[in-house]
């Protein structure tokens with residue numbers, strides 16, 4: 476079993492490193508023997524790597540997200556939190572998530588499902604799945620609990636397993652075939668959620684959910700605006716763009 480450690484630069488940049496007793500190149504840190512480097516260190520200690528002082532941090536969800544391996548665009552904590560609460564996901568649930576992509580949302584789901592949950596992921600592109608599975612492998616070692624995980628290679632509409640799901644989350648460019656294939660696998664009272672960056676995708680999700688016998692409960696977008704202290708005192712929104720991530724849609728089987 477691999478062991479991981481989280482290291483934070485002074486400016487807050489996070490590195491998740493595998494602890495191995497050999498010289499290995501770590502992006503942004505150089506070639507290191509992390510087993511030697513971290514042998515005597517504890518959470519909160521500062522260590523010197525090259526010119527950089529790094530703090531050894533606990534490997535909690537925000538650190539694993541900040542330091543995750545990335546390829547496909549990931550779902551942000553703002554949207555992940557809403558998926559979890561509006562779908563009511565918690566311990567013991569059986570959840571289907573497609574596509575896995577870089578595993579950003581999967582990390583949030585794994586954290587709340589705990590040991591008694593079951594996370595099923597699907598992804599047709601191996602180069603994306605490889606990155607997502609690296610992030611989940613780190614989480615299995617870093618989280619105190621981790622759900623049963625089943626990963627399926629392929630388009631979710633082709634590989635959806637014969638299980639009864641409490642919740643299904645679909646983040647992909649074309650939702651309709653996936654909704655049609657997945658809706659029959661929802662438990663009564665279970666919910667499906669779609670993540671759709673454009674309005675045309677959102678409209679297709681809404682119509683396909685209704686055609687599949689689901690009741691749309693909520694569709695919309697979540698706005699996030701960060702505030703900070705000003706140099707002259709007081710607080711105001713920080714400068715920067717007011718971004719769009721995607722529209723979310725929730726539908727229930729009744």
Ligand SMILES: C[S@@+](CC[C@H](N)C(=O)[O-])C[C@H]1O[C@@H](n2cnc3c(N)ncnc32)[C@H](O)[C@@H]1O
Nearest residue numbers: 547549550573574576577578579580630631647
């Ligand atoms: C934006 S990424 C998912 C990101 C992921 N939710 C995260 O938070 O890291 C979309 C992924 O869906 C995959 N995909 C596309 N069509 C799919 C389908 N029909 N079934 C399953 N996955 C699909 C793509 O290959 C891509 O990796």
